[in-house]
Amino acid sequence: MQHIVTRWGWTQLIIFCFMITGTRCLVTVDQPPLLTAALGDNVSLPCFIHLSPDETMVILPVLYWEYYKNRTSKNFYKLWIPSEEYTGRVDLADKGRNTSDKSVVLRDVRWEDSGTYLCKLSITTRRGSFRSRGNKTLLNVYDTMAFNATAHNGSLLSCEVNVTYDPRLVLSISLNGYPLRPNDSSRVNAKEAHPFVTLSETVPLSIHGEYVCELHLNRDLITKSVLHHPPPAGVDGDGASERGEFPEPWLLYVSLLLVPIVVLLSLLTALLVCRCCPTSG
Structure with missing residues (x-):
């Protein structure tokens, strides 16, 4: 079963900026607004962190993924690090320590997995510590x-x-x-x-x-x-190919057997003819 993920355009989402007038946000978190997944398949929930060229993280960011049943719900489950409901079903897409890819893979998608997912990061840079977040991803299941x-x-x-x-x-x-x-x-x-x-x-x-x-x-x-x-020739109504039984080529078998017999009879006939012919004195 083929399953297809919905296309989405990357947009940089400004979440937390430094609380100083005139400063610009140096860290953004991107995640898609919409995804679809086939029931029982695995789905990747993308999340990427972007830093401006003049910004540097002092320590590795702490990643949080949260699941909300709907966009208006205030109650959530921890997707990463997984709460009991997601233990054994969620893993990092990229386990590199310095990677900007903070996506997670959700395995064996179920109906109850439909809802919204939020990627959050606790970040420490040279300018201080703060939390940055994406803009939630809605997951539909079919x-x-x-x-x-x-x-x-x-x-x-x-x-x-x-x-x-x-x-x-x-x-x-x-x-x-x-x-x-x-x-x-x-x-x-x-x-x-x-x-x-x-x-x-x-x-x-x-x-x-x-x-x-x-x-x-x-x-x-x-x-x-x-x-x-109608279905193509050689295909039944369910799309499966029909397997016809071919008759045995008995005529070919008989022909192959007759060839040596005919040759042997020809040789015997030639021998008899030679013996019967009188020799000239």
Whole structure:
């Protein structure tokens, strides 16, 4: 299962500046505003520290990563150094002591991992000690996409996927590169029972061609599934190749056996003819 991380542009975020009028911030922390991850996969949560050329850290910075269930929540879990909920599931992306990469890798992504993540650093420079932070990263999670003919009606094609709730996540189905208008479109909110919603699109399955279902977050493609109707030759309805059984080449076997027999008979015939011919006196 293919999973795809959402693209984001790096922007330098000014967090803490020295409390002197006219001074400029010499340390910034960058992290992306938005990420997506497939359920069960690993995801990297980027965080980079940037120092101006005329600034130097006296000691190594102390890194903190925090997880908030949503952007408005004030309660958080420690992601790094991991609290009990994340023990064994989080590690540094770069373990070099002097690296500017303060990203962490979260393994085996679960539905409950969706939410916001904050990277913070305690920094000591020649000018003093202070704490600098990023601007929080929102992590969305999605499950495997189901894309096939509906069970109750073989002339309808359905695409369905479970995702964490975000109105910017949308499904679309196209045929040979052209978007189709769905017969039915739904966003089932199962949040009371499950930490996800189900996105669903249904279109007619009649014209031959390549049907593609795509999950987008804004304009970014997250994942997609392709279905050919009818399936290509040698491929069954599930996209698996059919294995045909070839007949045994008995004619070839017989021909190969006859060759030495014919040669032997020809030699015997020639011998008999030679013996029967009278010798001239």
